[in-house]
Amino acid sequence: MALINSKQRYGSLSIALHWLVVIAFIGVYASIEFSDSFPKGSDMRSFLKGLHFSLGLSIFIALFVRIAARLAGAEPEIVPAIPEKQKLAAKAIHLALYLFMLGMPVAGYIARTLAGKVTYLFGIALPVFGSVNKELAGSIIDLHETVGNIGYFLIAAHAAAALFHHYVQKDNTLLRMLPERK
Ligand code: HEM
């Protein structure tokens, strides 16, 4: 299977990154939701929060490789062709997902630095810049949490659309994002 996307299907780079990021998303959401079940100051709570930050930042880094992989190849076509309106809707959702993967980690990291806290990327300390502003940090986190909750719906709509294409419209939308079967 080719590394880069062709007109027929996604390449192995885009496919691997897409599904690794899906796994990272499960970890990002699960870690922060479960962290609340452990008492403040406990090792498990700080481990889970640290995991949330590291996985979230990994999604941010992977985003740039994904965009490069997308730009380097062709746009895989859906067969049989779908109406233009549906293509536009898919583009809008993909753009929203890209903005989500860009905005969420940036907001989280900025909020941490504004709170004067060091963020670690799998053990590597990232810089803390600017002066401390806990109030602004709190507002950014409120927004981060709200948009994070909207993300559940965005991802669900995207996954449901993929299944609709596969089982109802019976086109190759999902198959071209899966490893090729010989
Ligand atoms: C795509 C990436 C990310 C998603 C989808 C995401 C999502 C979320 C969600 C849903 C919550 C709220 C959980 C709740 O309701 O209690 C949250 C909280 C938070 N996130 Fe993220 N996040 C991401 C990346 C990051 C990154 C990279 C950082 C920091 C470097 C970060 C920092 C935080 C902080 C500080 C909180 C508040 C946690 C607390 O209760 O103390 N997030 N995030």
Ligand code: HEM
């Ligand atoms: C079980 C969950 C998921 C399924 C079944 C799924 C399925 C698919 C499929 C079939 C495609 C190709 C569709 C097309 O090009 O029109 C696709 C593309 C895409 N997916 Fe997912 N996906 C899932 C989760 C996610 C998550 C969690 C994200 C990120 C938040 C995401 C982001 C994207 C993006 C940005 C594209 C567009 C790729 C491009 O640039 O062409 N997906 N997904």
